[in-house]
Amino acid sequence: MQKILIIDDQEANVVLLERILRNAGYEEILTSTDSLQAIDLFLEFDPDLVLLDLAMPYLDGIGVMEQLRRLIPAAEYLPVLVLTADSTAEAKRRSFAAGANDYLTKPFDHLEVTLRVRNMLETRMLHGQLARQNRRLDERVRERTEQLERARIETLDRLACAAEYRDDETGEHTQRVGVMAARIAEALGMPARDVEHIRLAAPLHDLGKIAIPDAILLKPGRLTPEEWSVMKSHTVLGAEILGGSSAPVLLLAEEVARWHHERWDGTGYPAGLAGPAIPIAARVVAVADVFDALTHARPYKHAWALDQAVAEIRRQGGAQFDNTIVDAFAGLPPEVVPYPHQIERGRRSAANGHVAIPPGGGGV
Numbered sequence: 001m002q003k004i005l006i007i008d009d010q011e012a013n014v015v016l017l018e019r020i021l022r023n024a025g026y027e028e029i030l031t032s033t034d035s036l037q038a039i040d041l042f043l044e045f046d047p048d049l050v051l052l053d054l055a056m057p058y059l060d061g062i063g064v065m066e067q068l069r070r071l072i073p074a075a076e077y078l079p080v081l082v083l084t085a086d087s088t089a090e091a092k093r094r095s096f097a098a099g100a101n102d103y104l105t106k107p108f109d110h111l112e113v114t115l116r117v118r119n120m121l122e123t124r125m126l127h128g129q130l131a132r133q134n135r136r137l138d139e140r141v142r143e144r145t146e147q148l149e150r151a152r153i154e155t156l157d158r159l160a161c162a163a164e165y166r167d168d169e170t171g172e173h174t175q176r177v178g179v180m181a182a183r184i185a186e187a188l189g190m191p192a193r194d195v196e197h198i199r200l201a202a203p204l205h206d207l208g209k210i211a212i213p214d215a216i217l218l219k220p221g222r223l224t225p226e227e228w229s230v231m232k233s234h235t236v237l238g239a240e241i242l243g244g245s246s247a248p249v250l251l252l253a254e255e256v257a258r259w260h261h262e263r264w265d266g267t268g269y270p271a272g273l274a275g276p277a278i279p280i281a282a283r284v285v286a287v288a289d290v291f292d293a294l295t296h297a298r299p300y301k302h303a304w305a306l307d308q309a310v311a312e313i314r315r316q317g318g319a320q321f322d323n324t325i326v327d328a329f330a331g332l333p334p335e336v337v338p339y340p341h342q343i344e345r346g347r348r349s350a351a352n353g354h355v356a357i358p359p360g361g362g363g364v
Contacts, residue, residue, distance in 0.1 A: 002121050003028040005047035007038045007064065008083060009056040016108060017051060017083075024114045035059040039067050047078075048124050049117060054084035054095060065098040077127035079120040083108075149247055153200055156242065156253070160207045173292055174203035180288035181281075187328040188284070201253035202285045205260045208238030232269045235261055252281055260285045263320045275322075283322045287313060287329050290320070 004026055008014050014031045021029055030045045032038065035056040042050070050068070054061035061082060072078050079101040084091060087105045095103055102116055160174045182199035190198070209217060212234050216227045223231060238257030242250055259273060259282035266274030294309040304312070310330060317326035 001028050002026070002048040002125070003030070003045060004049045004051065004117070004121075005029075005038075005041060005045055006031040006051045007033075007035055007041075007056075007061075008051070008053035009033050009035065010053070013053070013083065013106070013108075017113065020108070020110050020113050021117065024117070026117070035061075035064055038064045039071070042068060042071065049121055050078070050080045051117075052080055052082055052100075054082050054086060054091065062094055062098045065095075065100060069099045075131065077124055079124055081116060081120060149249065152245075152247065153249060156207065156250070157203055159210060159241075160204050162210060164206065164209070173296065174206065176292050176296075177205060177285065177288045178203040180291060181285045183332055184284050184288060184325060184329050185281075187332055188325065197249050197252050198256075198281050198284060200249045201256050201281065202288065204238070204242060204253040205256050205285050205289060206234060206238065207241055207253075207257055208234030208236065210241075211237045232261070235259070235270050255279050256282050256285050258282075260289060262286070264322050265319050268320075278322075280322075280325075283325050287321050287325050290316075291329070 004021060006014055006017050006029065008017070008031075011033055014033060018029055018031055030041060030047070032041055035053075036059055038052075038059070052061045052064055061084070065080060068078075068080065080099060081102045081104055082095045082100040083104050083106065084095075085106040092103055102120060104113065104116055157174070164173045178199050178201075181202035182195050185195045185198045212231060216223065216230050219227065235258050239254045242254040242257055245251060245254070256279075258270070259278055262268035262271065262273040262278045262282065264275060264278070264283075266272050268278075291309055291313055294304040294312060295306060297303045313321065313326055314330055317323040
């Protein structure tokens with residue numbers, strides 16, 4: 001049921017207007033002759049229409065509308081019908097400039113009051129319906145966009161997993177890197193949205209491996225210079241596969257794929273970027289990637305113990321890795337490191353003399 005608020009310092013006008021409106025079928029009506037109460041009544045009653053006298057003591061109609069304007073959202077249509085005996089052009093100009101939607105001069109014509117009120121309430125109702133419809137459409141578009149984004153990411157993620165299955169017996173490396181990268185990003189104090197984007201983008205860091213021949217990717221021994229050149233191309237290949245999207249996560253994934261093997265000291269690949277020139281997401285993923293590669297077995301190495309892997313990450317701070325990110329990684333509480341099952345196996349491997357950093361200092 002639509003609600004009407006009437007503010008007029010003349011009691012007779014208030015009584016007349018209320019009688020007119022009730023005869024027209026409007027029941028939710030609140031009135032006051034004190035303009036200083038207007039804002040409190042507005043906030044309490046939440047009206048659909050305000051009938052407001054222009055000339056009132058203490059606070060006139062212009063002053064009330066100026067206060068109302070600060071309370072009513074710009075996108076919301078809440079009509080104000082000005083009531084006044086002043087029919088001059090200047091009074092109308094001031095009223096409309098202050099936020100009035102219509103103007104009604106005294107003495108009142110019963111039919112005109114009823115028609116103006118009905119039209120303004122119908123307009124508010126239609127405006128509300130349109131706003132709700134637009135919100136529903138916006139929500140559907142947002143949901144559909146998110147669905148498409150998830151489908152796109154999942155498709156590429158499956159490709160990344162397919163590439164990883166070729167040199168990771170579980171195929172879980174990509175997901176572990178995503179989890180660890182997100183934890184490091186969170187420890188760095190990144191906004192939650194950025195942390196989530198890194199979590200989604202990081203698993204795609206080695207997508208380019210899908211184009212690397214098995215003879216090179218699965219080679220147990222040291223790569224020749226020519227083979228190493230092919231192996232390093234997975235960064236550019238991955239970025240090219242991910243390129244061309246306007247989606248924020250895929251843009252970040254392209255960046256991570258291309259630059260996650262750059263080194264802080266400028267001796268990495270593919271472009272030899274150094275220091276802050278390396279995008280921060282790529283710096284974060286570099287640490288997560290190497291840590292995971294060290295703590296899990298690969299065709300060319302056994303798994304390291306956790307303490308040895310952390311020590312190696314620390315040792316490479318300032319050379320391979322950004323020290324700020326190393327500190328964030330090293331400061332993670334033990335319970336968030338998702339590899340407790342690797343501790344004993346890694347220690348046995350180390351005791352047997354099988355510890356070895358793969359080409360490139362960690363993940364290849």
